Amino acid sequence: MKSSCVRFRKVFEMLDRYAWLDEDYERLEKQALTRQIRSVDAVLGDRGAWIRVEGKTLLNLSSNNYLGLAHDARLKAAAMEAIELWGTGATASRLVTGSCALYTELEQRLAAWKEREAALVFASGYQANAGVISALVGRGDAVFSDRLNHASIVDGIVQSRAEHYRYRHNDPEHLAYLLEKHKGARRKLIVTDTVFSMDGDTALLPDLVGLRARYGALLMVDEAHAGGVLGERGEGLCHALGLHREIDVIMGTFSKAFGAYGGYICADHSVVRYLATKSRPLIYSTALPPAVIASVLTALTIVMKDAERRKSLQAKAKWLRERLASYGFSVGEGDTPIIPLIIGDNEKTLRYSRKLEEMGIAAVAIRPPTVPAGTSRIRLTVMATHTWAELEWAADQLQSIRADLEGGIG
Structure with missing residues (x-):
């Protein structure tokens, strides 16, 4: 009987050992601040512009591969x-x-x-x-x-x-x-x-x-x-x-x-x-x-x-930033390939990211502590290897999603 009690106590202690982790995770979950690692199944083609994530084909607007050299x-x-x-x-x-x-x-x-x-x-x-x-x-x-x-x-x-x-x-x-x-x-x-x-x-x-x-x-x-x-x-x-x-x-x-x-x-x-x-x-x-x-x-x-590749990147980033600003998005200041769509609310930012994925765009929600509280955003990044047609299509999808989400953004 004594050995059974000892074993039970040890099992209980092991179950309780990580209780604080579960509690803290649940707190973060309520604040829409948890994160999951997702598997990229494949990069499609040699431009790096399209990826397959868990079976979905997506235009990659979340990469830092600015010049498209990762697949060169x-x-x-x-x-x-x-x-x-x-x-x-x-x-x-x-x-x-x-x-x-x-x-x-x-x-x-x-x-x-x-x-x-x-x-x-x-x-x-x-x-x-x-x-x-x-x-x-x-x-x-x-x-x-x-x-x-x-x-x-x-x-x-x-x-x-x-x-x-x-x-x-x-x-x-x-x-x-x-x-x-x-x-x-x-x-x-x-x-x-x-x-x-x-x-x-x-x-x-x-x-x-x-x-x-x-x-x-x-x-x-x-x-x-x-x-x-x-x-x-x-x-x-x-x-x-x-x-x-x-x-x-x-x-x-x-x-x-x-x-x-x-x-x-x-x-x-x-x-x-x-x-x-x-x-x-x-x-x-x-x-x-x-x-x-x-x-x-x-x-x-x-x-x-390859200065032309750099010029192409800058021209495409400038075009997309200006197009999204004309749609009413809050895109911040700057003239680099990084274009933040400032949304603010954590849960709303996650909904926006999920909606983009449904429409074929990989654009990840960025939330605290990566950015200050109240400034959650979709961080878009342009690559030199994106085509003009791809960026125009993406801008149209972004506009339609913004209109669908109650209250809009910006």
């Missing part, structure tokens, strides 16, 4: 050739034996492309942001971060243990106030996205460069959604504004316009040398597979040379 035959051929030569995995971290010769070539080319002394490739953009910030600042230092910066920037600041001061979005006056108030910090770091991933607007870089000089701060920018999209050769917003030499650390990714995976930073030799020694995500992560590095090298050539 040239990138796939480069990856397969690298697999034959180097195998499928790097087998170790970069500081052990994982940094194959392709890394050296890529970092040299990235530095030349960005017109900086050196570059350093990380296993992901998230790791690059977290690893750079947590290495450059620590206790006694202060980081000044735009309120709408990506989560990887926020997490890097938290890991650094530096004091974190968030300035109002694109408000240089508020940033100046905070810098003045905390000018006694040992080191000061200003960090911002250049293109904000959920709003599609751009940072006020000239103002930030001025404040960098005035307060002796370091300035780091995240070009994840600007790389390949802005600049004469796709270098990003810093180059488009002619400010790339005034930035201490320029970070970017290969998972958006490059159609591959990974992250990188470009900076002076002193910065790169220091990060290679101190950045924990770099030190303790297995290096990217050689096939990924090879595909990135090919993508970099295309990004630099």
Whole structure:
């Protein structure tokens, strides 16, 4: 009898152990804030414009594949050739034996492309942001971060243990106030996205460069959604504004316009040398597979040379933004391929996303904590490989759905 009671108690304890998780999940469910991972069954064709999700064929308006390179035959051929030569995995971290010769070539080319002394490739953009910030600042230092910066920037600041001061979005006056108030910090770091991933607007870089000089701060920018999209050769917003030499650390990714995976930073030799020694995500992560590095090298050539693809992307994004604004949608400010349809209410945003899927469009609902409370949205993204006919059809579907939903949007 005693052993039966013990077994019963153990079973009860195991059942009760996760009760708090179930309760919290139910709370999130009531707020329309739960998330599910859905399987993409296939990408249809070589443009990346159409996908099949759980048996449904959908026009993909939720991808960061801005230039359509993720399915480019040239990138796939480069990856397969690298697999034959180097195998499928790097087998170790970069500081052990994982940094194959392709890394050296890529970092040299990235530095030349960005017109900086050196570059350093990380296993992901998230790791690059977290690893750079947590290495450059620590206790006694202060980081000044735009309120709408990506989560990887926020997490890097938290890991650094530096004091974190968030300035109002694109408000240089508020940033100046905070810098003045905390000018006694040992080191000061200003960090911002250049293109904000959920709003599609751009940072006020000239103002930030001025404040960098005035307060002796370091300035780091995240070009994840600007790389390949802005600049004469796709270098990003810093180059488009002619400010790339005034930035201490320029970070970017290969998972958006490059159609591959990974992250990188470009900076002076002193910065790169220091990060290679101190950045924990770099030190303790297995290096990217050689096939990924090879595909990135090919993508970099295309990004630099194919200005027409970039112009097509910009023209299509501008057209869709203006068309949706003319229909009465609240699309925010900006001239990038990211077009937010601001709805506000979480449940209504989910209904809108489901309705779009019923009509053949993949457009995901974005809700807190990814965006501030009360600003839930459908985040649309345009690719260079979308056809004009596809975008016109999508705009018409969006208009009809808006009319169907009680109360409209905007």
